[in-house]
Amino acid sequence: MRIDKDLVAASATPLVLGILAEGDLYGYAILKRVGELSGGSMQWTDGMLYPLLHRLERLGYVSAAWGTSEAGRRRKHYAITASGREALAERQEQWAVVADALRQVWQNAQLPPTVAEGWA
Amino acid sequence: MELHTELEAHIGRWRGYVQRRQAISAADVEEMEDHLREQVADLQANGLDDDEAFLVAIRRLGNLDAVSREFAREHSDRLWKQLVLVPEDLDDAAAPRWRELGVVLALAVGAGVAVKAGLAWLGDDGGLLARNAGLLVFPFLAGYFAWKRRLTGRVAAAVAIPFVALAVVLNVYPFGSPGSTELLAALHAPVVLWLLAGVAYVGGKWRSDGRRMDFVRFTGELAIYYTLLALGGAVLIGLMFGVLQIVGLDLEPVMEDWILPFGVPGALIVAAWLVEAKQNVVENIAPVLTRVFMPLTIVMLLALLAVLASAGGLVDVDRGLLILMNAILVLVLCLLLYSISARDSLAAPGLFDILQLVLLAAALAVDAVMLTAMLSRIAEFGFSPNKIAALGLNLLLLVHLAWAAWLTIGFLRRRRPFGALERWQTRYLPVYGAWAAIVVVVFPLVFGFA
Numbered sequence: 001m002r003i004d005k006d007l008v009a010a011s012a013t014p015l016v017l018g019i020l021a022e023g024d025l026y027g028y029a030i031l032k033r034v035g036e037l038s039g040g041s042m043q044w045t046d047g048m049l050y051p052l053l054h055r056l057e058r059l060g061y062v063s064a065a066w067g068t069s070e071a072g073r074r075r076k077h078y079a080i081t082a083s084g085r086e087a088l089a090e091r092q093e094q095w096a097v098v099a100d101a102l103r104q105v106w107q108n109a110q111l112p113p114t115v116a117e118g119w120a
Numbered sequence: 121m122e123l124h125t126e127l128e129a130h131i132g133r134w135r136g137y138v139q140r141r142q143a144i145s146a147a148d149v150e151e152m153e154d155h156l157r158e159q160v161a162d163l164q165a166n167g168l169d170d171d172e173a174f175l176v177a178i179r180r181l182g183n184l185d186a187v188s189r190e191f192a193r194e195h196s197d198r199l200w201k202q203l204v205l206v207p208e209d210l211d212d213a214a215a216p217r218w219r220e221l222g223v224v225l226a227l228a229v230g231a232g233v234a235v236k237a238g239l240a241w242l243g244d245d246g247g248l249l250a251r252n253a254g255l256l257v258f259p260f261l262a263g264y265f266a267w268k269r270r271l272t273g274r275v276a277a278a279v280a281i282p283f284v285a286l287a288v289v290l291n292v293y294p295f296g297s298p299g300s301t302e303l304l305a306a307l308h309a310p311v312v313l314w315l316l317a318g319v320a321y322v323g324g325k326w327r328s329d330g331r332r333m334d335f336v337r338f339t340g341e342l343a344i345y346y347t348l349l350a351l352g353g354a355v356l357i358g359l360m361f362g363v364l365q366i367v368g369l370d371l372e373p374v375m376e377d378w379i380l381p382f383g384v385p386g387a388l389i390v391a392a393w394l395v396e397a398k399q400n401v402v403e404n405i406a407p408v409l410t411r412v413f414m415p416l417t418i419v420m421l422l423a424l425l426a427v428l429a430s431a432g433g434l435v436d437v438d439r440g441l442l443i444l445m446n447a448i449l450v451l452v453l454c455l456l457l458y459s460i461s462a463r464d465s466l467a468a469p470g471l472f473d474i475l476q477l478v479l480l481a482a483a484l485a486v487d488a489v490m491l492t493a494m495l496s497r498i499a500e501f502g503f504s505p506n507k508i509a510a511l512g513l514n515l516l517l518l519v520h521l522a523w524a525a526w527l528t529i530g531f532l533r534r535r536r537p538f539g540a541l542e543r544w545q546t547r548y549l550p551v552y553g554a555w556a557a558i559v560v561v562v563f564p565l566v567f568g569f570a
Contacts, residue, residue, distance in 0.1 A: 027151060028158040045182030046159070050151060051190040058194070058465055060537030069154065076151050 003042050012044070012052055014091040020062060020080040021088060026069075027053065027076070053078055061087050127170040131156065138184065143192035156181060220393070223267055228389040231260040232382030239381055247298060250306040251290045257385045258283060258313045261392060265320035268396065275324030279316050286312060286560065293564050300505045301564040308509075311556035314339075315549070332546035333461050338395055340406060340458040345391040353383055410459035414475050417455055421482035424448070428489050439506075442497075445490050446510055449517050452483045456524065457545055465538045473532055480525040487518050505567045509559050516555055520548050 019025065019033045027049055034042055056062045061084030069075040080088070131153065138149050156177050163173035181187070234256040242249045262279055265271070271279075290309060295302035321338060322331035357375065364371045424445070459476060494511050501507075527544055530536035 026154070028155045031155075045186070046155060046180045047152065047182040047184070047187035048190055050148060050155075051187070051194045054148075054191075054466070055194050058537060058539045060539065071157075073154050073157065074150055075154050076147075 001041050003038070008042055008044065011042075011095075012048075013056065014088060014095060016049075016052065016056065017061060017080060017084055017088040017091070020078055021085065024077050024079040026067075026078065030078070056084070059087075060084070124170050127160070127174055130171075130174045134178065141184070141188040141191075143188050143195065145195075148191065152181065220268075220397075224264065224389060224393040227260045227264050228386035229382070231257050231385035231389055234260070235385045236378075236381045247295065247302050247306070248291075251295075251302065251309065252287075253306075254310040254313045255283075255287050255290065257388060258317065260385070260389055261317050262320045264389060264392060265317065265323075269320070269323035271320065271323060275319070278324065279320045282316055283313070286557075289561050294569055295564060296569050299570050301567050301569055304505055304509050304563055305560045308556040308559040312553055312560060315553035315556075318549075329543050329546045332549060333542060336457050336461045336546070336549075337406075338392075340454075340461065341395040342388075342391050344405065344409070345394050346387060349387045349391055353387065406458065407462040410455060410462055411472060413455060414459060414472065414479055417452060418475065418479050418482055420448075421452070421479070421486055425482065425485055425489065428486075439497075442490065442493060442510060445486065446513060449483060449487055449490070449514070452479065453517060453520065456480070456483075456521075460542055460545055463538070465542060467538075469532045469534065473528060477525060477528045477532065480521055480528060484518070484521050484525060487514060487521060490514055491518065505563050505570065509563065512555055512559070516551060520551075523548075 015034060015037075016030060019030055019037075022033075025033065030053075031044060031046055031049055034044060053062065053064070057064050057078075060081060062078045063081050064076050064078050067075055067077050134156070135149060135153060138144055138152065139146070144152075159177035159180060160170075160173045163176055164170070168176065235253075238249065238252055238256045242252060262283070266276055266279070286309060290305060293305075295305070318332070318335045319326050321335050322328065325331045357371075357379065361371050361375075456476070456479065459472075463472075491511070491514050494507060494514065498507050498511070523544055524541065527536060527541040531538055531541055
């Protein structure tokens with residue numbers, strides 16, 4: 001199943017912040033983690049991650065530091081900041097509301113799961 | 121380690137290709153190259169050969185145009201460094217350059233004609249001419265932006281309606297001549313007009329902090345270009361003057377009647393076009409200039425503080441001195457704005473941020489002395505339009521500088537991102553416009569056009 005582009009874009013910020021809340025990472029590792037978490041169904045354009053990380057850095061949600069990879073290349077590591085955690089908590093609440101509302105709608109609509117699968 | 125010459129060549133070519141995108145900095149390329157290599161290594165581990173792995177990794181990285189646009193959206197300061205970010209259509213790239221030059225020259229001549237006509241019709245009344253000077257040139261500058269940005273009707277109306285209202289107020293009010301409210305109106309009207317020009321410049325996206333910052337950059341660059349054009353023009357006229365004098369011809373009437381009325385407003389339009397077209401030429405001068413002038417301004421402010429402190433009673437401080445000091449504070453503000461706009465917002469705090477804090481502290485001290493002097497003058501001699509206008513401007517500056525200093529301290533202690541400081545500057549700008557509009561529109565009514 002492919003996830004809609006707009007949905008991927010909307011969830012990108014909380015997803016990246018959430019992944020960084022687990023621990024400091026560099027760009028490629030963040031994307032690998034996204035793949036693991038979504039079972040490979042959230043396809044990002046890899047290049048788009050970096051402008052997003054820079055935006056989060058400018059907003060003060062993450063901090064970046066240059067380090068070195070195992071192969072000796074320069075590599076930029078990202079870490080979440082205190083205000084990043086605040087933003088994450090806020091996003092989490094917003095998503096909880098959205099998810100809750102959707103769940104209620106799905107229940108009321110009572111879609112038979114087999115039909116839903118046929119559409120996908 | 122195995123040698124993959126073919127792969128290295130691929131990556132080298134890719135790097136060269138990406139580096140040509142000016143929105144993507146060298147550090148970003150490095151970061152993405154690391155990503156690319158990791159991806160390639162993972163794919164190779166899954167059994168793909170070099171070529172296949174490279175192709176898949178490149179594909180996953182995405183369309184470079186789109187990524188580059190995304191980088192530019194995030195770093196509009198980089199976008200600023202180039203003529204065209206991503207040429208939307210390459211086919212007609214050459215034709216518009218000539219068309220644009222034609223439009224610019226027509227507008228410049230138009231501004232000259234407007235000023236010349238203004239001089240002819242209003243020339244006898246100095247006050248009337250001073251009030252209208254900005255109004256005569258503004259439509260041509262705003263017209264250039266309207267053409268360049270293809271403004272929508274609504275945005276054009278948002279610029280035109282306040283302009284017409286301002287023009288009506290400035291010409292219908294029965295100013296007593298020579299009166300201080302008239303002088304104040306003439307001084308403050310250009311500020312309102314300039315911010316209106318800003319609305320046209322940002323193409324109606326006046327809520328965007330990034331676009332407002334672009335306008336600040338534009339203003340700074342325009343000042344530099346205009347100065348350069350003026351200097352060049354002065355040299356030419358001077359040489360011409362000398363030659364004609366030897367021949368026995370007097371250039372002065374021609375200069376007063378034709379060269380200055382056309383040259384001064386025309387140069388403004390041409391400078392605006394140059395800034396638009398050639399942003400990257402002076403781009404390296406701007407940060408250098410602010411860095412040269414920041415320490416010098418600090419020294420100047422400290423010297424002024426010493427002079428003011430040794431001058432004795434603040435009530436006796438000369439009125440002219442207060443006006444000059446106001447001008448200096450406005451200059452400090454411009455320097456601050458420009459240095460902030462020229463700074464890379466992701467860079468870590470450094471020496472110049474500390475200097476900036478010192479500058480702010482010195483400016484705040486000067487402002488405090490000024491406010492005390494003004495309040496004691498008002499207590500001594502009572503209110504007058506001039507004093508209230510100066511007091512208001514000083515209070516605005518005090519708030520602006522004090523909060524900027526506070527944010528700078530937060531940034532130096534790594535409590536806040538630099539972006540907070542940028543946003544404060546751009547969001548505070550309209551306050552000056554509102555105050556200027558009040559001085560133009562409300563003051564004459566309150567003070568009976570005195």
